[in-house]
Amino acid sequence: xxxxxxxxxxxxxxxxxxxxxxxxxxxxxxxxxxxxxxxxxxxxxxxxxxxxxxxxxxxxxxxxxxxxxxxxxxxxxxxxxxxxxxxxxxxxxxxxxxxxxxxxxxxxxxxxxxxxxxxxxxxxxxxxxxxxxxxxxxxxxxxxxxxxxxxxxxxxxxxxxxxxxxxxxxxxxxxxxxxxxxxxxxxxxxxxxxxxxxxxxxxxxxxxxxxxxxxxxxxxxxxxx
Amino acid sequence: xxxxxxxxxxxxxxxxxxxxxxxxxxxxxxxxxxxxxxxxxxxxxxxxxxxxxxxxxxxxxxxxxxxxxxxxxxxxxxxxxxxxxxxxxxxxxxxxxxxxxxxxxxxxxxxxxxxxxxxxxxxxxxxxxxxxxxxxxxxxxxxxxxxxxxxxxxxxxxxxxxxxxxxxxxxxxxxxxxxxxxxxxxxxxxxxxxxxxxxxxxxxxxxxxxxxxxxxxxxxx
Numbered sequence: 001x002x003x004x005x006x007x008x009x010x011x012x013x014x015x016x017x018x019x020x021x022x023x024x025x026x027x028x029x030x031x032x033x034x035x036x037x038x039x040x041x042x043x044x045x046x047x048x049x050x051x052x053x054x055x056x057x058x059x060x061x062x063x064x065x066x067x068x069x070x071x072x073x074x075x076x077x078x079x080x081x082x083x084x085x086x087x088x089x090x091x092x093x094x095x096x097x098x099x100x101x102x103x104x105x106x107x108x109x110x111x112x113x114x115x116x117x118x119x120x121x122x123x124x125x126x127x128x129x130x131x132x133x134x135x136x137x138x139x140x141x142x143x144x145x146x147x148x149x150x151x152x153x154x155x156x157x158x159x160x161x162x163x164x165x166x167x168x169x170x171x172x173x174x175x176x177x178x179x180x181x182x183x184x185x186x187x188x189x190x191x192x193x194x195x196x197x198x199x200x201x202x203x204x205x206x207x208x209x210x211x212x213x214x215x216x217x218x219x220x221x222x223x224x225x
Numbered sequence: 226x227x228x229x230x231x232x233x234x235x236x237x238x239x240x241x242x243x244x245x246x247x248x249x250x251x252x253x254x255x256x257x258x259x260x261x262x263x264x265x266x267x268x269x270x271x272x273x274x275x276x277x278x279x280x281x282x283x284x285x286x287x288x289x290x291x292x293x294x295x296x297x298x299x300x301x302x303x304x305x306x307x308x309x310x311x312x313x314x315x316x317x318x319x320x321x322x323x324x325x326x327x328x329x330x331x332x333x334x335x336x337x338x339x340x341x342x343x344x345x346x347x348x349x350x351x352x353x354x355x356x357x358x359x360x361x362x363x364x365x366x367x368x369x370x371x372x373x374x375x376x377x378x379x380x381x382x383x384x385x386x387x388x389x390x391x392x393x394x395x396x397x398x399x400x401x402x403x404x405x406x407x408x409x410x411x412x413x414x415x416x417x418x419x420x421x422x423x424x425x426x427x428x429x430x431x432x433x434x435x436x437x438x439x440x441x442x443x444x445x446x
């Protein structure tokens with residue numbers, strides 16, 4: 001201890017409280033007011049791993065609305081809620097009741113999270129809760145992941161909105177080469193007007209995972225005059 | 226301060242209603258109203274106090290109006306020139322830019338440009354050269370070649386969940402990173418030894434020859 005270490009941090013929306021036992025760093029400003037940062041562990045969160053892996057954009061600026069599929073216990077969701085801030089919104093969809101309970105507990109303290117305990121395969125079941133969103137993040141580790149993302153994008157994603165998907169190769173086809181699996185998933189996305197822009201692997205943090213970032217129904221390119 | 230006299234009303238009637246008070250010298254009745262009420266009878270008991278009252282009253286009124294003025298601020302007489310009433314667009318832009326540069330902006334939730342003191346500068350420099358601090362620890366290369374402008378320095382909040390040897394004891398805690406390193410005996414020993422080695426190697430050969438050798442070594446790699 002005491003030796004310098006690097007860490008990704010997010011500004012804590014609820015100073016003084018942690019979500020999953022992560023480290024906190026408190027800073028006192030000149031005015032005497034305290035702000036707090038929470039450490040975001042890339043080994044526990046695929047989004048953090050993607051950021052540290054050097055992804056160009058996660059398309060979640062302050063004040064944006066994010067549909068988060070596969071929220072689990074809400075560890076990453078809490079960081080996304082930090083990032084989008086008090087003016088943003090995170091719709092967190094999780095099917096499992098067990099981890100959904102933890103998710104609801106996280107949402108109790110963070111007012112910009114809307115927890116939805118529902119199957120992401122059936123977006124019509126929660127369509128009355130979710131408005132048009134700017135970005136979809138999906139970490140659902142299901143064989144029909146591309147279809148789930150596409151159907152949610154058709155329901156809720158605005159034209160020119162973005163998607164960020166984490167793909168676990170072994171969940172889709174455990175026998176094929178990971179690269180081949182990623183390529184076939186990207187093909188499926190393209191068929192549903194989800195145009196991929198960037199793909200990185202989460203190599204030091206996760207094995208055989210890739211994150212694909214792209215745009216949904218981008219506006220047609222301006223013709224050169 | 227609240228006035229007994231109404232400020233908008235007729236002067237004559239107002240002073241008339243006050244006069245009995247003054248002649249009776251019953252000061253405690255209006256003790257917390259205004260200054261001249263308690264002072265005037267003492268200083269000029271027989272003088273025509275009406276004119277005096279009038280003067281101080283208008284003075285107060287003028288002062289009140291002057292308070293609202295942005296140009297005639299206190300100390301206006303001592304200014305070299307009259308300040309411009311309208312600030313030029315260029316200067317406003319400059320002001321706005323200076324204000325903007327104080328923080329990283331809204332997208333970073335106002336991350337401030339912390340003032341660079343000598344201590345903070347040393348700490349940041351140590352962070353930049355951290356790869357040489359410990360031979361058994363490896364870091365990614367720095368993303369910045371210069372010292373950062375927008376940053377904050379905070380303290381890790383101790384968690385009761387941590388094992389006790391996972392944090393520093395109170396004695397080991399120092400104010401800055403440099404102080405902490407200097408208090409580390411192992412670190413000092415290692416650094417002193419390395420420093421000596423380098424100096425000795427330099428003294429073996431002429432400085433310029435040593436530099437040449439180093440260059441060749443790099444080339445061969």
